[in-house]
Amino acid sequence: MMTSLKSLFTTKKPWLDLVYLGCFFLAWFVDPPNTTEIALSVGALAGFVALYVFTMRRMDWTVLVAAGLAVCLGLSMAAMNYGSAVFIVFAAPMIARLPDTRLRVPALIVLGPAVLLGSVLIGAPWYFTLAVVVLSALSGLTASSAARRAESELEAEDRQARAAAAAVEAERSRISKDLHDLLGHSLSVISLKADLAARLFEQKPDMARQEVEAIQAISREALREVRDAVSGLRDRSLQGELKSVITALESAEIEVIVQGELPALNAEPEVALVMVLREASTNILRHAQASRVEIAFVREAGRHRISIRDNGRGGRPAEGNGLSGMRERVEAVDGLFELSVEGGFAVRVSLPEQLS
Incomplete structure (x- = not known):
């Protein structure tokens, strides 16, 4: 009972x-x-x-x-x-x-x-x-x-x-940021090389062909990275990205000066720094009208400090998807993000040493 x-x-x-x-x-x-x-x-x-x-x-x-x-x-x-x-x-x-x-x-x-x-x-x-x-x-x-x-x-x-909806929204935001960063950079370089190939087509067809081949290679790489961004497989090397950025800037006849040694970082902070480097170089190609870019890596006071400075026209741009995306990525790994417009435009990032 x-x-x-x-x-x-x-x-x-x-x-x-x-x-x-x-x-x-x-x-x-x-x-x-x-x-x-x-x-x-x-x-x-x-x-x-x-x-x-x-x-x-x-x-x-x-x-x-x-x-x-x-x-x-x-x-x-x-x-x-x-x-x-x-x-x-x-x-x-x-x-x-x-x-x-x-x-x-x-x-x-x-x-x-x-x-x-x-x-x-x-x-x-x-x-x-x-x-x-x-x-x-x-x-x-x-x-x-x-x-x-x-x-x-x-x-x-x-x-x-609600947690599932927030996770979906976070994933949408991640994909949106990744696509913006990836496509913005790749399309800027493709546009630059396409203009260069068009100018060389009549007088230097061999060099024009090389630029077209470079466009093909960049397009394939961009397609791969877009697929990786959508699937979440973001295995990006800071060293490889730095080489890609240097190549893209030098193709636009911009001198690149690199100082210091690359920091050894964990996966998430390295991805954040890769995307900052990519977005900063994309902004330089699009807007800066610069002839020189300095990229510096410094380790001091228990932090990794990275700066990307150009000698372009300066001026503080509106903080749209690109700049806000860089800021959010850095702050998501407990880093500090700063902008400077003195003597050109500069992006500075500071990451805790324990992220190594």
């Missing part, structure tokens, strides 16, 4: 709880009813089921009215059939399922004394009163616990859904 009480009203399908209405008919095995009692019992049972169905569809104050009617129905049938106590026991979980604490808690507190008073008024025997009060308390507690557990599960599912 206690095992069944522990599982009472804890199912996620409350319609199955109606199986406990079978308790209403137990008294008939001891004292068979007459025709009138059968008719009244069937009417009472139908009335209770209607109240129960009503409470399953409502989550407001009307549930309290339905629970009160169920208690009254159980008390009124007690003189004929003490199995009607099941109607009263059901009232507690009806109330316990209410989501509004301001309604649920006071109603559950009042239910016990109300049932006790009603039992005294109808002259019910002590065992009826005791059974009703104890079973109502147990069913109310288990139903309340089940309702709170269901709410916690729904909240957990909601948190998981």
Whole structure:
């Protein structure tokens, strides 16, 4: 009996709880009813089921009215059939399922004394009163616990859904930044080489052919990198990127001066620095009108410091996708990102040494 009480009203399908209405008919095995009692019992049972169905569809104050009617129905049938106590026991979980604490808690507190008073008024025997009060308390507690557990599960599912949506948005943002960085750089170099090939086509066809071959190679590399960006396979070497940047800048007749040794970094900070280097060189090719670029790597005061400076026209550009993307990548690995427009344009990055 206690095992069944522990599982009472804890199912996620409350319609199955109606199986406990079978308790209403137990008294008939001891004292068979007459025709009138059968008719009244069937009417009472139908009335209770209607109240129960009503409470399953409502989550407001009307549930309290339905629970009160169920208690009254159980008390009124007690003189004929003490199995009607099941109607009263059901009232507690009806109330316990209410989501509004301001309604649920006071109603559950009042239910016990109300049932006790009603039992005294109808002259019910002590065992009826005791059974009703104890079973109502147990069913109310288990139903309340089940309702709170269901709410916690729904909240957990909601948190998981929000986390999944945030992960999707973060991945979209990553792909957007990668595509901007990758295509911006590659298309700038391709455009530059295409212009150069067009100028050389008439007078120096061999050199023009070399530029076209370079365009083909850059295009294939860009396609590979775009595929890697979409799939998340971002295995980019800082050393390889530096060589690519030097080649692209020198193709535009920009002198490149590299100072210091490349830092040895973990995967994420290296990817961030690779993309900063690429975006900075792309901005130089597009906007700077520079003739010289200095790229310096310095290790001091427990940090790796990297600067990319040109001698172009300077001026602080609007911080669009490129600059904001560089800043976000650096700050995501606990780095510092700075811009300077004195004597040209400079990008400075500082990364913690422990990222090595």
